Amino acid sequence: MGTAAVVVYGATGHTGRFVVAELRRRGFAAVVSGRDASRLEELAAEWGDVEVRPATVDDAGSLDRALAGAAAVINCAGPFAVTAGPVVGAALRAGIPYLDVAAELEANVATFADHERAAAAAGTPVVPAMAFFGGLGDLLVTAAMGDWTSAEVAHVAYGLSSWHPTSGTRAAGRVSHERRAGRRVRFADGALRYHDDAVTEQDWVFPEPLGRRSVIAEFTMADAVTVPSHVAVPEVRTYMTVEAARDLAAADTPAPEPADELGRSDQTFVVDVVVGSGGVERRATARGRDIYAVTAPLVVEALERVLSGRTRTTGVASAGAMFDAPDFLRALAPYVSVELPH
Template sequence: MTIAIYGANGHTGRLVAAELLARDQDIVLAGRNSEALRALAAELDSPRVSVHPAELDDAGALRELAAGSAALIHCAGPFTRTCEPLARAAVAGGCHYIDHAIEPKPVKWLFDTMQGPAQQAGVVMIPQLSFYGGLADLLAAAAASGLPAVDRVTIGYSISGWRMTPAAVRTAELLIGEIDRVTYTGGALRVGPVDIRNTVYPFPPPVGPRSMIAPFPSGEMVTIPRHVPARTVESQLTASTFEEEQVFTSQEASPEERARTTFMVAAQVVAEGGGGRTAHLRGRDIWWVGALASADAAVRLVGGDGPGKSGVLSTAEAFEAEPFLRRLAAQGAFELSL
């Protein structure tokens, strides 16, 4: 029941490896840099660890990785460039797939293109099971539970002290430069030019109302409408996040420095006709929280505690939202308010 980690030598991959080993899980460290992978294996010094170098353009090596694994956690961004070869290899190898994508377009591509192949292969594919996307998907599902009709879901991210990895910087550059963006308005998913605006999000204390950049291009506008009957879904990010000096200049930051991020993620669900519900969580270290979520999900998938169907699923389609969030909160990932 081996779990493969692609991009294992990156910051997120290392955190995922540590979480899986803490659960006595056999793992394969995979990626493009064989020297770095072997150095990480020596550092981990565990009989449960093996190494499998594989370039993104080596379909045979990727398929071999997937065929020898029960699940694959994909941690190597930008996912706009890396998602397709890993996802196709997972399906070809009969292997469950989880990724840490933030970009909406590869998330949309998975649902549009890989749904049939995943169902035929009998595997589960969960994009964006990470800090960005996955937590919002779960919060929205929990807050909207029992509401028959939803006018709007607004996700607010308050992030302070974010220290981007080199891959995160490349991803941000891609997203900032995009003209055509994925949005969900009027009950339909759209791709096209979007006007960026400033607005205010009513975070609960201790954060309080904050100036926001809207829309923030994360993939939950693809995933949330799959299980919440909303007419509009939008994500917003605190404007101050990108004003902090270290955010784009921290590629060489230490793991301890990266762990200093503080965050609140909030979901505001407005029902048709008025009223609705809110939910939020807050904590520290967005990198570790994302790694913990994906590791927990992968262990459950390979242990037979996953969804009762195969295919491409959002986090909240694959796992019941409130229990999943409470499990993470019990492990110290965040303080949860539902």
């Protein structure tokens, strides 16, 4: 994989710090980047073996300097509606792979729409939403599909024990809310569709021990962009446990706090995927801890595979299109345990 460093843009954020730690754990040299030079210097002093290259998304030259000579860039800086376009552009100018952890639907739509042609022409991998939301669900759907070439529907149910949002999550949510003018969104009849329908609840039967839980129906996440980007499926439906949705909605829910030696919170999750076609269903499930912390092994595993050539395509592609989904999911142990169709 060479000795060139990996740039983490947004390294001082909650998820960014997990990503830098995972890179260092796996032996990568890391460059920390972002707009706050003093915070970057504090991070460098804490770790001692990372290089600092400040950059801002409104200064293309600073981004070019930050990415000069790098092996790849991982964008962890939200809102991605603001950062993704400029950082993808800088990666394409540098001729290096780009990965991000964007959960924002509109930002991911824009990455595919705005950069697909240039990335394909350059033969440069661009992997958006390589995170808990958008990446893990896409990999599970792809693994559940197996030898199917299409499905009638893909369900992605999120069983979170709680949700203590970071400041970045709240900021991204505000941006998305403004861009949608308060409307909700679903993926139906082969397209993202905005609507004003009331929020509804239903039951979802997760694998034991979680079991039957009340969920918010049509709690649409980035899977509604990543899955149909490569799977022939007219409907992608995502669900969220009611308790977690209420945590997210409450203004006084505190940010996550570390509860173990890795800095993870005590939040646990189950992601339960069911794909259906012709009356037959296939299921794939993942379990783990801390949706922010688990994004680090997800995106760094993707990075390792991109840099070592273990990919299935190039240009802009989601996790399920870019990688061997069952093999990727099994490689996430011990952070994620999976149950896949035989």
